[in-house]
Amino acid sequence: MFKLIRQMDKLENYICQLLLCLFVVLLFTQVILRVVFNYGIPWSEELSRFAFVWFVFLGASYAARLSAHNRVTFHLRMMPAKLRNLVELLGDIFWIAFNTLMTFKSIEVIESMMEFTFYSPALDWSMAYLYMIFPISFTLTSLRIIQVNYLKLVCGVKFDDVDEPNLEEDVMSTPASKSEQYGSRPLA
């Protein structure tokens, strides 16, 4: 049971990784087919784009779990940690409000799309189902924000700034030999 809950903690991440593999492989197949055989699968570009949209919105939810979304923080850093957490909580409440409004509006949009169905040009899929990502992603993100604030304010977990990496290993003591510490950690 605990294991299941722990797996749920990275739910979006697992789905995202699958979607990422899916669209990268699809695009690569398409390139090979075009360059080598001068042939194209009509639906592959569309499917990869749809996988990509779902990937982005689920990835945003996972980024919320990691507390990785970019904020302007220079003035917050000067505040005592407690005050900073409270100010950020206020910001997060606006975030949840935004997500909630977007969830309801996207459900409304989906309902109207169910009535007047749009089909995607190549795959002939109903766009209403594809738009389901919005209520899913905005709701999940809200849950993640609540989870992060609970961990931060109640459990006292500290979230490091993901853009300000702390290296566990001291590279300066092993000069010019290893550069693999960042291997696991690409930065964009």
Add this chain to the structure above:
Amino acid sequence: MTAPFILFGMFFFLLVIGAPIVVALGASALTVYLAAGDDFVSLVQTAWNAVDSFPIMALPAFILSGALMQSAGISRRLVHIAEVMAGPMAGGLGFSAILASMFFGAISGSGPATTAAVGMLMIPAMVDRGYGRSYSAALTASSGGLGVVIPPSIPMVIYGVTASESITKLFMAGILPGIMLAGGLMIANYVISKKKGYVSGNIHPPGALRKACKDGIWAILAPVVILGGIYSGLFTPTEAAVVSVFYTLFVGVFIHKELSLDGFKESLNSTTWLTGRVLIIMFTATAFGRILVENDIPGMIAQSLLNMTDSLALIWIIVIAFLIFVGMFLETLATIMIVTPVLLPVMVSLGVDPIHFGIVLVCCCEIGFSTPPLGENMFIGSSIAKVSIEEISAKAIPFVLVEILVVVLLAFFPELVLWLPELFGY
């Protein structure tokens, strides 16, 4: 005329209370709709349309291939080649660090990733040879920005998509500015090293370079595959990014035999949240930009600029100062997404080429990587060299000044940017 006030008021309020940039943009746009009593159905459509785009798919693919190149040992070999090129002249190893950033810039589209890959190897090597710690960190942080000017470049992908300009053309236009920025940094490095007496001496046995090149031949081929494929028109930038993912997998598994399953999984893992947090901004920034355009904010800005002065040179100076200022506080890609819909129409109405503006914008963001308080490259440099951000900032000032000088040159002489793409018929 209240919409812009609500929009900006809400935007700055949310930024100040530490809401994520994506929320500051989205919630302020939403507030405008709510205040006017309008239906915000269009926000849902924007959410889909802003992300459902083939060219932006280059972003996750470039992030993924960059991560894999670290695990596959491609990055390390490229940097090593530049390291053994260090000559005996003043600041020799500093030259190598800049050169390494250029090499790495040709496979990576990210500034912090370039700083990390180059800094990991070059900062310890420089400190070993008696270079100051904070100087070494400042140099790699500044040159790491070359990663986004020398193609391929993630910020150029984002600019190309927001401005509906050809990404391939941007990739072509970035080459010369990248070389100029590198040249400027090299001159600054030479002058400072000479004054401080940083001399590297010949630290590698003869033949070391040949050995490094032989060992790194597959790493050298990576930029050839990526950029050659794009420039020859064989691939679109998105396809080239995907091809480089598979090239890296092939080299990492079969040639270097360094890519582990863990490294692969970790690369996938970090690509998910890095892409998610950046591209969701694409949605809210598009919504934000649309309200600005509907209220003719770009037109008003253009008018007030023209009321102030009619000299394009002066307007460029104002714009560059503004961009560098914004870049000090805001994340790079968010800056591009927010600034482009406002400033691009202004500059186009003044007769500036969109490609030219895009390159200047990306170069300003490049400087933002190494300016406090938010300088992503400095954070990396500081954690590698174990020196404070303040010390690095002080040592980075000459480099930042040289880079600003180059950017001003680029702004004043559009030929520097547009000559190469025109030569190749874009």
